[in-house]
Amino acid sequence: MEEERSLNFIEQIIEQDLASGKHTGIYTRFPPEPNGYLHIGHAKAICLNFGLGEQYNGKVNLRFDDTNPTAEKQEYVDAIKENITWLGFKWEKELHTSDHFQQLYEYAVQLINQGDAYVCEQSAEEMAKSKGTPTEPGQNSPFRDRCVEENLELFEKMKNGEVDEGAMTLRAKIDMAHSNMHMRDPLMYRIINERHHRTGSDWVIYPIYDFAHGVSDAIEGITHSICTLEFEVHRPLYEWFNNKINTPAKPQQIEMARLNISNAVTSKRKVKKLIDEGVVFGWDDPRLTTLAGIRRRGVPAQAIRDLAEGIGVSKRNSITEMSRLDYYTRQVLNKTANRVMAVLDPLKVTITNFDEGKVEMCEAKNNPEDESAGTRDMPISRNLYIEKADFMEDAPKKFFRLTNGKEVRFKHGYYITCNEVLKDAQGNITELLCTYDPTTKGGWSDDGRKIKGTIHWVSAEHALKAKVNLYEGLFNSENPEEGGKDFMEDVNPNSLEVIEAFVEPSVKDLAPGTTVQFDRTGYFCVDKDSTPNNIIFNRTVTLRDKKK
RNA sequence: UGCCCGAUGGUGUAACGGUAGCACUACAGUUUUUGGUACUGUCUGUCGGGGUUCGAAUCCCUGUCGGGUAACCA
Numbered sequence: 001m002e003e004e005r006s007l008n009f010i011e012q013i014i015e016q017d018l019a020s021g022k023h024t025g026i027y028t029r030f031p032p033e034p035n036g037y038l039h040i041g042h043a044k045a046i047c048l049n050f051g052l053g054e055q056y057n058g059k060v061n062l063r064f065d066d067t068n069p070t071a072e073k074q075e076y077v078d079a080i081k082e083n084i085t086w087l088g089f090k091w092e093k094e095l096h097t098s099d100h101f102q103q104l105y106e107y108a109v110q111l112i113n114q115g116d117a118y119v120c121e122q123s124a125e126e127m128a129k130s131k132g133t134p135t136e137p138g139q140n141s142p143f144r145d146r147c148v149e150e151n152l153e154l155f156e157k158m159k160n161g162e163v164d165e166g167a168m169t170l171r172a173k174i175d176m177a178h179s180n181m182h183m184r185d186p187l188m189y190r191i192i193n194e195r196h197h198r199t200g201s202d203w204v205i206y207p208i209y210d211f212a213h214g215v216s217d218a219i220e221g222i223t224h225s226i227c228t229l230e231f232e233v234h235r236p237l238y239e240w241f242n243n244k245i246n247t248p249a250k251p252q253q254i255e256m257a258r259l260n261i262s263n264a265v266t267s268k269r270k271v272k273k274l275i276d277e278g279v280v281f282g283w284d285d286p287r288l289t290t291l292a293g294i295r296r297r298g299v300p301a302q303a304i305r306d307l308a309e310g311i312g313v314s315k316r317n318s319i320t321e322m323s324r325l326d327y328y329t330r331q332v333l334n335k336t337a338n339r340v341m342a343v344l345d346p347l348k349v350t351i352t353n354f355d356e357g358k359v360e361m362c363e364a365k366n367n368p369e370d371e372s373a374g375t376r377d378m379p380i381s382r383n384l385y386i387e388k389a390d391f392m393e394d395a396p397k398k399f400f401r402l403t404n405g406k407e408v409r410f411k412h413g414y415y416i417t418c419n420e421v422l423k424d425a426q427g428n429i430t431e432l433l434c435t436y437d438p439t440t441k442g443g444w445s446d447d448g449r450k451i452k453g454t455i456h457w458v459s460a461e462h463a464l465k466a467k468v469n470l471y472e473g474l475f476n477s478e479n480p481e482e483g484g485k486d487f488m489e490d491v492n493p494n495s496l497e498v499i500e501a502f503v504e505p506s507v508k509d510l511a512p513g514t515t516v517q518f519d520r521t522g523y524f525c526v527d528k529d530s531t532p533n534n535i536i537f538n539r540t541v542t543l544r545d546k547k548k
Numbered sequence: 549u550g551c552c553c554g555a556u557g558g559u560g561u562a563a564c565g566g567u568a569g570c571a572c573u574a575c576a577g578u579u580u581u582u583g584g585u586a587c588u589g590u591c592u593g594u595c596g597g598g599g600u601u602c603g604a605a606u607c608c609c610u611g612u613c614g615g616g617u618a619a620c621c622a
Contacts, residue, residue: 006562006570033622068621124620134550134618169620179551181618190620209622233552233617255553257615262559310571312561314554317615321559324572334585369585400583409581443581454581478559520582547583 008313010048010254014056014224017252026058027223030084030091031213033065034076034197038083039266040289040304040325044259047308049226050089061220062091066098067212069196077197083291087301093220097207098198100216104207105159107215107245108170108188112151116244117188118144119154120171127169130176131184137177138184144173158191161204165191172211174240182237186210214238218247225251228258229315259311260319263473264289265480265487279491280474286538287474287495297471298515298525298540300336303328319479326541333515333523333540338366338373341411341456342503342518344468346385348431349457351416353438354382359459362442364412376506380413383460385502390455391432393421400453402432408453411519415440415451456519463502466535468524470497501537508532515540 007015017023028049032042053060062084066072084091097104111117120143122130132138146154155170157163170189178184188211191204214237217225225238232255242250265271266289274280274288283290286297294304306328311320341364359381367373386402395403402408407415413436420433439445443454474495480487503518509532510516515525522543527536 008561012564031622035622065622071621127620128618131618136550138618166620181551184618187620192620206620208620213622229553230616231622235552257554310560312571314561316554318560321572324560327572330584339582365581368580368582398583411581451581453583456582517582517584520584522584543582543584545583 009315010052010224010226010256010313011055013252013254014052017223018056023223025223026052026056027061027092027221028052028058028226029061029063029217029220029222031063031065031097032080033068033071034073034080035068035071036076036268037283038080038291039271040261040264040291040294041259041266042083043087043291043304044308044311045226045228046084046087046089047305048256048313050084050087050091051305051309052224053092058223059092060089061093061095061222063216063220064094064096064098065209065213066096066196066198067206067209069192069194069206072197074197079292086291086295087304095216095220096198097212097216098196100212100219101199101203101207103219104212104215105205107247108207108211109152109155110246111172111188111244112155112170113148114244115148115173117151117170117172118146119151119158120144120169120185121167122169124166131181132176134181140176141171141185144185155189158189158205159203161193163191165193167191170205172237172240180233180236182210182234183240186237210234210237211241214241214251214253215245215247217251217253218242218245218249221249222251223249225253227253227255229255229317231255255315256313257315257317259308260317261289261325262319262321262478263475263480264322265475266290270481270487273488274474274491277488279488286469287471296525296528297538298333298523299325299329300332300515303332306332321478322473329541330523330544333517335369336367337515337517337523339364339368339519340504340507340516341378341458342466342468342501342507342521342524343385343387343456343458343463344470344499344501344518344521345388346502347388347391347429348460349384349386349416350431350433351382351384351436352419352433353435354380356382358382359462360441362412378412378504378506379459379462380410380457381459381461384410384457385460385463386410386432386455386457388429391418391429393429401455402434402453406453407437407449407451408455409440409443409451410436410457411454412443413441413457414438414443415445415449456521458502458504460502462505464505464508464535466501466503466507466537468499468501468537468539469527470499470539471495472497503535503537507535517543 030049130139171185187208189205284292361377390401415437418434422431475490480490510526512528523540524537530536
């Protein structure tokens with residue numbers, strides 16, 4: 001009954017903490033900075049934190065880490081919430097680090113009173129210089145030994161806007177000779193004269209990540225604070241602050257490897273360049289691995305969650321193959337996407353023994369994997385289209401599609417035989433003259449005839465024209481930036497091909513965002529800009545194809 | 549160069565001193581009104597060198613390789 005599954009290292013920590021009584025329940029958080037759009041890497045963190053919450057009946061806060069008003073915007077806050085909701089998660093509380101500004105300030109004052117923090121008047125350059133190097137210790141700031149009263153007074157001035165930006169900072173007094181550079185009297189507060197998207201002009205002093213993040217975790221009662229590997233060297237600082245302050249809880253920071261996907265880039269800077277240089281059309285371009293892009297391409301949220309679950313959690317940096325996302329996408333869509341017939345590269349077929357003007361309806365299952373999806377009626381008539389690739393003259397025996405003289409099944413329609421091939425002056429095939437067997441309606445016969453080939457088709461007069469975006473990987477290399485290469489050089493020039501296809505009439509009413517399977521071709525999503533008179537599909541992923 | 553982390557098939561992960569397993573990919577085959585799906589099978593792996601032990605992917609030493617880290621960013 002219970003499926004045997006090994007625990008990842010974070011689950012092991014949690015179960016130990018629960019078993020030992022260190023915690024009676026778990027509380028995690030997802031802490032994005034609202035300065036950009038979420039991508040597939042964030043999705044892993046979201047699924048992990050919220051997934052752990054569901055798994056252990058714990059709570060998960062959504063906390064916007066908004067300590068730097070120069071980059072953060074409400075627009076991003078809204079988009080991030082939308083993405084998380086799309087993924088299907090609910091947060092316990094929506095919080096912002098800025099909600100804790102007053103509390104953080106009071107803790108800072110406490111540290112000053114304890115002699116653990118001081119106001120420093122060194123410039124950024126002086127500070128960098130006196131910080132030392134990995135092999136040489138730093139020099140103490142000349143302001144390091146100010147008395148508590150003076151520190152208090154100066155910090156108050158900073159807070160009240162009486163000090164110029166850059167003129168003073170608040171620093172933790174730790175150890176300028178520490179082997180971990182982050183412990184050499186790190187900044188706690190700096191002055192930024194910029195309007196904050198939530199606190200407006202209430203504050204001009206803003207806490208630095210190292211001080212704000214861990215202490216906010218503690219304030220919120222977070223038990224397990226999961227972050228990525230690059231914060232590993234920050235952990236001693238994280239713990240230093242929470243140990244110096246009498247915070248109500250002592251959260252544990254746990255670092256894990258971020259998710260990297262092959263043939264893609266995720267960093268804001270790089271995606272922005274792709275947009276600015278016109279390689280892609282925006283943050284939600286379906287070729288990007290932003291959540292907005294992936295969603296627009298038609299990938300279901302469940303596939304992202306399955307991916308996050310499937311790749312596991314570890315501390316070693318890795319690149320997950322894109323084929324893995326494709327796998328989960330197909331897996332979900334196979335069960336949920338209705339089938340539809342669409343011809344992407346048309347070849348005219350005339351059924352010579354089908355009366356001119358006659359229209360018959362063919363009943364078609366919407367999804368062979370889901371009986372409850374029902375059926376629809378598709379019109380068939382004398383003039384049809386099939387895929388060019390589904391016909392070949394003098395085909396080899398392994399060719400299971402249409403060829404001269406051999407019967408194939410037109411799916412949901414009839415057995416068809418090709419009798420004559422029409423060509424233009426250059427010898428290109430322009431049309432096929434075929435006949436149908438009227439006794440095989442639906443694609444069946446009870447005389448034991450074995451029809452190996454089944455192909456899709458649409459009725460020429462009933463088909464709708466649709467614009468179809470065929471996407472391929474945006475980059476040629478697994479790792480577009482490997483070896484200091486310029487990732488722009490690695491862009492796949494064929495990442496988008498726009499074609500006009502013929503689709504069966506039933507798609508007319510599909511809502512934007514709906515993903516269907518084009519029979520034998522792939523999964524396609526109705527674009528958000530699609531309308532009944534201007535139908536647009538985005539190829540989500542092709543079907544697996546074992547042909548040759 | 550200091551400090552920190554990591555190294556298991558092509559890829560992602562298990563095995564916590566006792567038969568190296570699972571999934572993706574690739575390749576075969578069966579089924580099939582999608583060359584889809586489903587099912588079955590095959591290929592490929594413990595970074596090197598020492599040690600501890602009856603026994604090491606696992607523990608110890610050492611080397612090599614990879615990543616992170618020295619923002620008034622997060």
